[in-house]
Amino acid sequence: MTIVKQREAELILRAARLYYEGHYSQDQVASKLNTSRSNVSRMLSDAKRLGFVEIKIVSPTHKHEALSAQLSELLKINDVQVITSEANDLTLNTVGRAAASALLKHLRDNQTIAISWGRGLEATVVNTHSETLSGLKVTQLMGSLSSVNTSVSAEEVGRNLAKNLNAQFIPFLSPVVVSNAKTRDSLLEEESIAKTLRLARTAHVALVGIGSAGSSSSEMVFEEFKSPKAQRDELVKEYAGDIAARFYKKDGTPLSAALDARVIGLTLEEIKNIPRVIGVASGAEKVLGVVGAARAGLIDTLILDLACANSVIKSLQPTAVKSA
Numbered sequence: 581m582t583i584v585k586q587r588e589a590e591l592i593l594r595a596a597r598l599y600y601e602g603h604y605s606q607d608q609v610a611s612k613l614n615t616s617r618s619n620v621s622r623m624l625s626d627a628k629r630l631g632f633v634e635i636k637i638v639s640p641t642h643k644h645e646a647l648s649a650q651l652s653e654l655l656k657i658n659d660v661q662v663i664t665s666e667a668n669d670l671t672l673n674t675v676g677r678a679a680a681s682a683l684l685k686h687l688r689d690n691q692t693i694a695i696s697w698g699r700g701l702e703a704t705v706v707n708t709h710s711e712t713l714s715g716l717k718v719t720q721l722m723g724s725l726s727s728v729n730t731s732v733s734a735e736e737v738g739r740n741l742a743k744n745l746n747a748q749f750i751p752f753l754s755p756v757v758v759s760n761a762k763t764r765d766s767l768l769e770e771e772s773i774a775k776t777l778r779l780a781r782t783a784h785v786a787l788v789g790i791g792s793a794g795s796s797s798s799e800m801v802f803e804e805f806k807s808p809k810a811q812r813d814e815l816v817k818e819y820a821g822d823i824a825a826r827f828y829k830k831d832g833t834p835l836s837a838a839l840d841a842r843v844i845g846l847t848l849e850e851i852k853n854i855p856r857v858i859g860v861a862s863g864a865e866k867v868l869g870v871v872g873a874a875r876a877g878l879i880d881t882l883i884l885d886l887a888c889a890n891s892v893i894k895s896l897q898p899t900a901v902k903s904a
Contacts, residue, residue, distance in 0.1 A: 790861040
């Protein structure tokens with residue numbers, strides 16, 4: 581194992597930053613460091629060998645233009661991107677890369693991003709990086725779920741997104757579901773919670789995962805309410821999807837005022853009022869959630885995979901499915 585002295589390591593790191601982040605040529609790096617071009621070449625090789633630099637090859641995302649246009653018309657959403665995956669690439673990762681690109685496209689300095697939770701958002705955040713934007717804030721659309729894995733929770737997703745964007749993270753220090761409306765009203769009077777809600781309401785961009793009847797993630801949210809079986813059975817008959825722990829019917833209207841009264845977070849109407857809402861959905865089982873969200877007018881940019889796209893088209897136009 582090669583031992584590198586601290587001063588040498590610092591010089592190697594500086595050369596790597598100038599070349600890879602500053603986009604200087606090797607001759608320019610050599611001039612700045614008062615050394616030879618051959619030494620710069622060696623330092624860049626050392627930077628990779630020592631783990632200072634990691635090179636990652638990412639295949640481009642491919643948008644299915646015909647299906648995207650067809651879904652845009654059917655769902656009345658201007659920006660629909662149906663993403664196809666390479667044989668050796670995970671579908672969720674490909675969708676995440678496309679969602680990350682959409683997010684960065686709409687972001688400007690000093691803006692606020694409000695997020696929900698889920699595997700689609702986790703994949704989006706992993707692929708979201710920017711060194712050029714400044715003054716960004718990231719917060720949550722709702723409180724925290726107790727039943728989900730930490731890696732896909734709103735708090736963890738938000739924290740990682742803020743890290744990748746060099747942004748300030750403002751967590752939502754509250755559970756998302758409480759036992760009754762009285763408890764919710766009491767918590768809403770807490771200044772820290774009220775302040776976070778006000779920030780989320782004024783967000784410029786929202787990044788949301790779309791839940792759906794039949795998906796395991798939505799089942800976990802539903803379980804948070806611990807509703808009696810009879811009430812749950814009735815709700816399930818009309819339930820189509822959910823965004824940020826707010827459930828809606830197939831026509832896009834809220835599923836239950838009683839459930840909403842126990843949620844700490846933005847309402848569907850408040851989410852709809854955010855200037856740009858980017859929705860992420862992956863898998864054929866998300867069909868009802870996507871259709872309901874579209875009918876509610878919740879989504880401005882929809883990123884989805886081929887399986888979900890074909891299922892949506894089949895549900896709306898059973899005889900007009902265009903499979904890739």
